[in-house]
Amino acid sequence: MAESATHSSPSEGTGAASFAWVRTWGASPQAPDNSVMAVEPFKDATLRQVVRISGGGHSVRLRISNEYGTAPLTIGAARVGITESGGDIRSGSDRELTFSGRPTATVPAGAPILSDPVDLRVAGLSHVTLSLYLPDRVETCTCHGTFHALGWILPGDATTLATLPESATALPTQALISAVEVLPHTPAKAIAVLGDSRVDGIGSTPGADRRWTDVLAERLGARAGQTRYVVNQGIGGNRILADGIGTAALARFDRDILATPGLGHVVLAVGNDLVFSFAPRNEETAGFLDMFPGAPVTPDDITAAHLQLVARAHAHGVKAYAATIAPYGGSDMYSPEGDNAREQINSWIRTSGAFDGVLDFDAIWRDPADPTRIRDDLHAGDHLHGNDTGYKLLAESIDLTLFD
Numbered sequence: 204m205a206e207s208a209t210h211s212s213p214s215e216g217t218g219a220a221s222f223a224w225v226r227t228w229g230a231s232p233q234a235p236d237n238s239v240m241a242v243e244p245f246k247d248a249t250l251r252q253v254v255r256i257s258g259g260g261h262s263v264r265l266r267i268s269n270e271y272g273t274a275p276l277t278i279g280a281a282r283v284g285i286t287e288s289g290g291d292i293r294s295g296s297d298r299e300l301t302f303s304g305r306p307t308a309t310v311p312a313g314a315p316i317l318s319d320p321v322d323l324r325v326a327g328l329s330h331v332t333l334s335l336y337l338p339d340r341v342e343t344c345t346c347h348g349t350f351h352a353l354g355w356i357l358p359g360d361a362t363t364l365a366t367l368p369e370s371a372t373a374l375p376t377q378a379l380i381s382a383v384e385v386l387p388h389t390p391a392k393a394i395a396v397l398g399d400s401r402v403d404g405i406g407s408t409p410g411a412d413r414r415w416t417d418v419l420a421e422r423l424g425a426r427a428g429q430t431r432y433v434v435n436q437g438i439g440g441n442r443i444l445a446d447g448i449g450t451a452a453l454a455r456f457d458r459d460i461l462a463t464p465g466l467g468h469v470v471l472a473v474g475n476d477l478v479f480s481f482a483p484r485n486e487e488t489a490g491f492l493d494m495f496p497g498a499p500v501t502p503d504d505i506t507a508a509h510l511q512l513v514a515r516a517h518a519h520g521v522k523a524y525a526a527t528i529a530p531y532g533g534s535d536m537y538s539p540e541g542d543n544a545r546e547q548i549n550s551w552i553r554t555s556g557a558f559d560g561v562l563d564f565d566a567i568w569r570d571p572a573d574p575t576r577i578r579d580d581l582h583a584g585d586h587l588h589g590n591d592t593g594y595k596l597l598a599e600s601i602d603l604t605l606f607d
Contacts, residue, residue, distance in 0.1 A: 260385025392467025402437025406583030
């Protein structure tokens with residue numbers, strides 16, 4: 204359960220020292236025409252979204268993104284509160300958010316904005332409700348293309364409503380919000396995970412916090428010792444070397460990973476470059492593969508890209524881990540050539556010594572009877588993505604001492 208809210212300042216009345224800001228939740232921004240779902244243009248409306256943070260704190264701030272907007276974004280009001288149930292807000296926890304001391308803000312096209320800190324005690328694994336009132340027309344809404352939380356669009360300024368009204372309609376995607384950051388009660392570090400759809404949790408139960416990063420956060424929160432928060436920066440369909448669905452991982456690495464407040468550890472888990480390069484092109488796959496232009500890549504290209512990411516992480520003084528690429532035999536994307544390339548990359552990840560540690564997801568998911576395939580009880584029916592059980596096993600396989 205979340206802790207009760209308090210109006211005391213971060214340094215007075217809480218009995219806790221103020222430590223450095225740490226990101227506790229994130230969603231990588233995407234252009235609406237480059238994502239799975241998009242928000243239709245709207246005006247004079249409130250976006251209410253619920254997210255589960257990984258670690259707690261006594262002060263909160265929100266990062267809002269207009270990075271793929273085509274016009275300035277006007278924020279007419281913004282609020283944060285602890286979620287009671289569904290979209291309702293716990294009594295006494297609702298807080299107004301300001302921007303440079305003002306209740307409204309204009310965010311230039313191509314830019315993000317941070318709210319001012321607000322005093323609010325939230326426990327790890329709490330759900331918080333974020334409400335934004337947008338009075339002017341929003342033609343192009345920066346979003347995150349897959350949606351693993353709850354969200355609604357409400358007419359007018361509904362930011363102060365404690366109960367979700369019947370007039371609310373479901374949001375199809377995460378919209379405008381890209382991070383929640385906290386001042387923790389004790390020194391803490393963030394684990395930022397750069398990934399594709401298997402990191403983003405495609406195949407898990409929507410709204411149930413069943414991605415492997417969610418389960419990892421639960422495991423870390425339950426252990427004694429060092430405090431570690433988990434930030435999921437996966438994008439379904441993402442690649443390392445080239446744009447496709449979402450900006451390429453090499454290009455977004457500084458924004459989504461290295462700029463993470465409190466960053467201590469990076470996990471690299473992107474495998475789509477090889478999958479799409481070797482995928483068979485036929486009537487079933489051609490339309491999908493058209494979303495991923497560019498020349499095919501080789502295992503050498505992928506090792507070079509990983510070495511670049513590791514070097515950039517180490518230059519920032521953080522540890523870098525890599526996940527092996529899990530099998531995908533039986534899916535529409537499978538080819539023997541692609542699987543051979545996957546095995547080459549996995550062997551290099553395990554033995555090269557390039558990383559501070561390895562998360563061997565291939566070993567957890569592969570079927571002993573056919574190592575080219577995911578075990579039937581672990582995938583979502585497409586032989587490509589995990590189900591809740593599959594993602595849980597990935598999280599449970601991770602050695603938590605990697606993050607000491």
